[in-house]
Amino acid sequence: MRTISLIKNKYIFLESIMKSETNHSSIIRPNNDLFNRKLFISKTNFQNVCWKCGIEQGISSLFCDKCNALQHPKEKENLFKVLSMEEDFKMDEGALKNKFRKMQSLIHPDKFSNRSSAEQSISEEYSSLINKAYNILQTPLKRAEHLLELKGQKLDENDKIDDPEFLMEMMSLNEEVEEAGDNKQLLKNLFEKNKCVIDQLEKEIEDNFRSNSIEKTKKNVIKLKYFISIHNKINKILRELGVTD
Ligand SMILES: [Zn+2]
Known part of the structure; x- marks a missing residue:
């Protein structure tokens, strides 16, 4: 009797799966959404957690709110975001210079000589990234090339004027x-x-x-x-x- 009831239950279970796959696809979708959302949350958590104490950080935090450790740069590819500038070819060069100086004064390796070697190396990495961002963004030609690259339209040697x-x-x-x-x-x-x-x-x-x-x-x-x-x-x-x- 027990075996029969198990087989029967299994059949009902299989039947319900078949139904949900054929007729109730909308039932499946929320589960997928939930799955994607969980992946997204774990990904953002991974990116925004202090490397030293594990406390969650704001996306633009330079220093941890709890332990004050310097955080890794989060946007290495987008040099506008590195310096918190609007992603646009038009550039207020004075504002760019101010932002660069302000960030460099907070992050310069000289400020970290008494901190751990981990923080010293983050400050070196961050500081050279800020220099690179400033050099590129302050030069209109380089800024335009970077902006094209961000739009997936990187210029290469084959791009020539056919005129x-x-x-x-x-x-x-x-x-x-x-x-x-x-x-x-x-x-x-x-x-x-x-x-x-x-x-x-x-x-x-x-x-x-x-x-x-x-x-x-x-x-x-x-x-x-x-x-x-x-x-x-x-x-x-x-x-x-x-x-x-
Ligand atoms: Zn921390």
């Missing part, structure tokens, strides 16, 4: 710089002219990002690279001539 007219323009601009020789006034004029083009391109890139025109952005960022290389070339000559620092 003979533009390339001719760049060649003749390079020739103009070479022909200027050590004529300071001519070089200064070329520098100013080139700077105007750079400013204009940066404005266009700002608009391109705002309207999410990825192809236009990429094209203008590559163009900007050419003009920046001319900028650097003239700047180097002017420095050698003792005109600029």
